[in-house]
Amino acid sequence: MRLDLFDLQLVLNIVETGSLTKGAERSAISLQACSERIKKLEQRYAVSLFTRHASGVKLTLAGQTLTEHAQQMLKQGRQLEQAMAPFAAGLNSNMVLWCNSSAQSEYLPQLLPQYLMQNPNVQIELKEAESNEIIAAIEQGTAQLGLISGFFKSSRLQTLEFADDPLVLICPQTHALAGHAPIQLAQTLAYPFVGLMQYHSLQQSIETQARLLGCSIQYRLRLPNFAAIAQVVANGVGIAIMPKRAALRLQALYAFHFVDLTGDWANRKLLLTARSFDGLALAYQHFSQFLIAQHHTLQRN
Structure with a gap:
């Protein structure tokens, strides 16, 4: 019974x-x-x-x-x-995920379709921002969940590792740096760069590192995305810095060489962050669990 x-x-x-x-x-x-x-x-x-x-x-x-x-x-x-x-009742859940430019362009396009297909009543808005801006927004309560560079720290937030996200230098195949071993940012600043538009958070981070070295970056051209940058670099216009994941993806389309960069700022990780994961609304908790569960999948790709 x-x-x-x-x-x-x-x-x-x-x-x-x-x-x-x-x-x-x-x-x-x-x-x-x-x-x-x-x-x-x-x-x-x-x-x-x-x-x-x-x-x-x-x-x-x-x-x-x-x-x-x-x-x-x-x-x-x-x-x-x-x-x-x-x-x-099919009640909709509307979530906002704050993320830096690398997460937005290289990781989330692969993951979000899977999540949205599994959860048809969910809507997700991506808001790109610099990692320190994301931290400030979550600390102030204007944001709930974010993907940030592990280079940035906050004692007031919880973090979970999402993915390795190192930066590399890309250059024309005949460039003087093409056969170089892993190099420091300081060794690249004498050459002209191709960069993202000024509003991109990754470019702001690179420029911050250059200023800490007492240098400024010489730009020959600024473009809106990594694909455009890769094409221009392959044509010999200059060098550029982008996530290694993007470089590997674009190398199948454009003929350029990439060199690993040294330093903690370049060998970064992407972290998922919130004030308290247990304190998030149920929809955000479910989404967070999905993102973290993809860590091993992302490392294999």
Whole structure:
């Protein structure tokens, strides 16, 4: 016999009315059906739930124990129904994921279609920003979830590792740096660069590193995306810095060479961050779990 919430509610109705007959009426079943259900419950647990007397029924000690658990289980059942109702109704979940330019262009286009197909009532807005801007927004409560460079730290936020995201130098195949071993940024700054537009967070990060070295980057051209940069670099216009993942993808299309960069700022990781992952709304928690679960998949690609 399976435990039926209807039977538990029947027991409570009998307790509240003090009568099998009235309990059956409240449950909208016949007295015979009521008696049979109570008998099966008693047989299941090998106990007597009620004692009969002239004015009705009273609970036995076993019946009192069952009643206490029945109240808890019925309450949990109502809570479960409330929790499931939004999904049954197809209620939409709108989320905003803040991310740096590398996450937006190289990782999320691969992952988000899978998530959105699995969750048809979800809408996700991507908001690109510099990692330190994302941290500030989450600390201030204007953002919930972000993907940032591991180079940036905040003691007020929680982080989970999302992906390795090193930066490399790309250059024409005949360039003086083409056969170079891994190099430091300082060794590249004497050459003209091709860069992203000024508003791109990655380019701002590279320029910040150059200023820390007391230098400025000489740009021959600024372009809106990594594909355009790779094409121009392959044609010999200058050198550029981009995520290694983007360089590997674009090297199949354009003839350029890439060189690993040294330094913590270049050998970065992408981190998923929030003020408290356990404190996120359920939709954000589910999305966060999906993103982190993709870590090993991303490392293989």
